[in-house]
Amino acid sequence: MRCLIRGGAGFIGSHLAERLLHLGHEVIAIDDLSTGSMENLSSFRFHPAFEFHGDTIFNRRLMAELVDVADIVFHLAAAVGVKRVVERPVQTIETNVDGTAVVLQLAAKKQRRLVVVSTSEVYGKSNKFPFAERDDLVLGSTYNSRWAYGCSKAIDEFLALAYYRERQLPVTIVRLFNTVGPRQTGRYGMVVPTFIRQALQQEPITVFGDGKQSRCFGYVSDVVDGFLAVAADGSTAGEIFNLGNTEEISIDDLAGRIIRFTASPSSICHIPYSEAYGPGFEDMGRRVPDISKAERWLNYRPKHGLDDILRDVIAFVRAQIGKKQAVFVAPGARQESPVLNLGMPGAGRVPLQTYSRGARELDSSHSLPARATP
Ligand code: UDP
Numbered sequence: 001m002r003c004l005i006r007g008g009a010g011f012i013g014s015h016l017a018e019r020l021l022h023l024g025h026e027v028i029a030i031d032d033l034s035t036g037s038m039e040n041l042s043s044f045r046f047h048p049a050f051e052f053h054g055d056t057i058f059n060r061r062l063m064a065e066l067v068d069v070a071d072i073v074f075h076l077a078a079a080v081g082v083k084r085v086v087e088r089p090v091q092t093i094e095t096n097v098d099g100t101a102v103v104l105q106l107a108a109k110k111q112r113r114l115v116v117v118s119t120s121e122v123y124g125k126s127n128k129f130p131f132a133e134r135d136d137l138v139l140g141s142t143y144n145s146r147w148a149y150g151c152s153k154a155i156d157e158f159l160a161l162a163y164y165r166e167r168q169l170p171v172t173i174v175r176l177f178n179t180v181g182p183r184q185t186g187r188y189g190m191v192v193p194t195f196i197r198q199a200l201q202q203e204p205i206t207v208f209g210d211g212k213q214s215r216c217f218g219y220v221s222d223v224v225d226g227f228l229a230v231a232a233d234g235s236t237a238g239e240i241f242n243l244g245n246t247e248e249i250s251i252d253d254l255a256g257r258i259i260r261f262t263a264s265p266s267s268i269c270h271i272p273y274s275e276a277y278g279p280g281f282e283d284m285g286r287r288v289p290d291i292s293k294a295e296r297w298l299n300y301r302p303k304h305g306l307d308d309i310l311r312d313v314i315a316f317v318r319a320q321i322g323k324k325q326a327v328f329v330a331p332g333a334r335q336e337s338p339v340l341n342l343g344m345p346g347a348g349r350v351p352l353q354t355y356s357r358g359a360r361e362l363d364s365s366h367s368l369p370a371r372a373t374p
Contacts, residue, residue, distance in 0.1 A: 002026040004066050006057055006103060007076030009036030012117070012176075012183045015220045016074060016227055021047050028066055032056040035080050040183050057099045060106075065207050067106040071089075072231055074112040075103045079149060081188025089145040096152035104163045107171070113237075114171040115230055116160045117296030118288055120244070121150035124173065130290040133175070133240040140282050145281075161238065170237040172230045177244025177289045179308055181220030182316035192217060192310070195255055196317045200266035208266055208276040214286050218244035219304035219312075229298035236297065244289040245302045261310055 003020050007013040008029020014034065017027045022043055029041070030053040044050055055062055067073060079085055079092035100116065107114040123131040124139040124147060137154055140147040163169040186194035198205050226243035228235050249257070255268045273281040294300035304312075 001071040002028065002069060003075065004070035004073045005029045006028040006074065006099075007031055007036065008052070009033060009038065009040050009115075010076060011036070011040065011181070012079070012220055012223065013074070013076045013177055014040035014183060014223050015077075015181065017041070017050065018044050019221075019224050019228070021049055025049070027051070028070065029053070030055055030057065030063070030066060035084070035188060042050065043223060051297055054134050057102055060102060063102060064106050067084055067103075067110055067112055070112060070152065072115070073103065073107055074115045074117070074227065074231075075100060076117045079152075080278065081190055082146060082149070085149040086145050086281070087137060089148045092145075093148050093152045093174050095157050096149070101159060103170070104159055104169065108163050108167040108169040111169070113231070113234070114160075114169060116156060116171055116173045118153045118157055118173050118175045118240075119147075119150065120175055120177040120242070120289065121156065121288070122154045123284075124150050125282070125284060127285070128308050129286055130246070130288040131242065132139040132290040133242055137220055142282055144282055146277070157240065170234060170239070172236040173240040173261050174226060174230060175224060175242050175289075176223060177287060178215045178217045179223050179244070180217045180311060180313060184220075184313070191215070191251065191254065192258075192313055193317060195258045196262065197321070198309075199266050200314070200318055202264060202266055202268035203370050205255040205259065205266050207251055207270050207277070209251075209256065209273050209283055211268070211271070212250055213251045214288075215254075215311055216245050216248050216288055217306055218302060219309045222302040222304055225303075226294060226298060226300050229294075229300060233298065236279030238298075239338075241294045241298065241300075242289040242291050243294060243300065244291060245304075245306070246289060246291060247306050248286070248288055257306075257315075258310060261307075262314055285312040324347060 003025050005017055005027060008017050009031035013029065013031065017029055020027050026049045029049045033054060041052065045052065053062065058061055079095055085092045103114065120131065120136050123135065124137055126135060126138040128135055139151050157173050160173055162169045164171050181191045184190055184193050186197055195205050222245065223243050226241065230241060252268065259266055266338050273283060291300060
């Protein structure tokens with residue numbers, strides 16, 4: 001199959017791309033690199049069945065061309081991280097709502113199978129636990145930018161289901177619950193990579209609020225299993241599935257466990273939400289998925305517990321810190337390739353032109369290669 005991944009250079013998108021390639025599929029990824037990175041693609045960037053477009057979803061002509069040649073489209077969440085959402089609500093809302101609308105229109109026109117990735121943020125402040133797909137969504141005040149993310153993704157879901165009903169678009173929605181794993185960055189506020197980096201660098205672990213709030217962390221490869229199960233089952237069209245893990249931990253305990261696993265001398269430092277995210281910020285006290293629908297329908301079984309996940313992410317963050325230190329050790333050293341430095345401190349963003357005309361990449365002025373014979 002030829003699979004199009006919107007957000008293919010992101011943390012989750014790159015894992016999905018890698019798995020699809022491993023399974024023998026062709027992958028076309030489009031990403032504007034606003035939060036994704038070329039470094040995420042480094043292990044498969046030159047795979048003969050992989051093609052990358054450094055462009056935005058709002059390049060409608062390119063998107064139309066890509067949707068046209070794809071057998072299935074995976075539309076991954078656009079704005080990532082509570083920190084970024086609070087800092088840039090306009091971009092969050094416009095990217096989520098307008099970006100998803102474009103994909104839905106194009107997929108409907110060509111009747112392409114579509115998987116829309118949504119978020120457990122849509123459950124908002126609901127206190128009916130665990131969260132099931134048909135539960136009410138309880139969002140906070142519009143004065144509070146935090147809820148803009150959940151609300152914009154809820155609009156995406158409404159729109160996707162409307163396309164399913166009115167235009168017979170074969171679309172399925174998946175709601176993710178705190179997905180973590182290698183390649184996730186703490187830059188946008190995600191707690192696991194942030195705490196691990198702090199522990200490894202022997203800095204205080206910054207727990208926001210009283211630390212009693214809890215989350216359930218899902219491993220990225222388990223989530224990718226869920227995507228593939230959804231994609232393989234056409235009867236899931238018009239449905240929503242929670243994907244995640246049900247093992248719950250408070251943020252205080254998470255900090256303690258990370259300190260133990262890294263044998264770090266770091267202390268835990270509690271920071272008021274108002275200091276972390278600005279005045280009036282509201283957190284979700286708990287976020288626990290009911291995954292029974294995915295278990296029944298998709299035979300979805302998360303294989304990784306929190307301890308496995310933490311060990312894996314600790315190894316990844318340790319390696320990242322090692323790479324950074326290697327860069328700092330030889331600041332004047334010549335770099336072998338500009339790509340090597342992407343995502344490293346001080347590297348900044350490389351302009352799109354730098355890589356968009358590489359061997360396997362196409363920009364909007366190129367046409368796609370002929371479709372592979374199935
Ligand atoms: N959090 C924290 N310290 C940090 C980052 C996050 O205590 O440096 C908390 C955050 O307030 C939330 C939880 O960890 O209660 C999970 O945050 P994250 O941003 O990873 O995901 P969320 O579940 O909020 O979308």
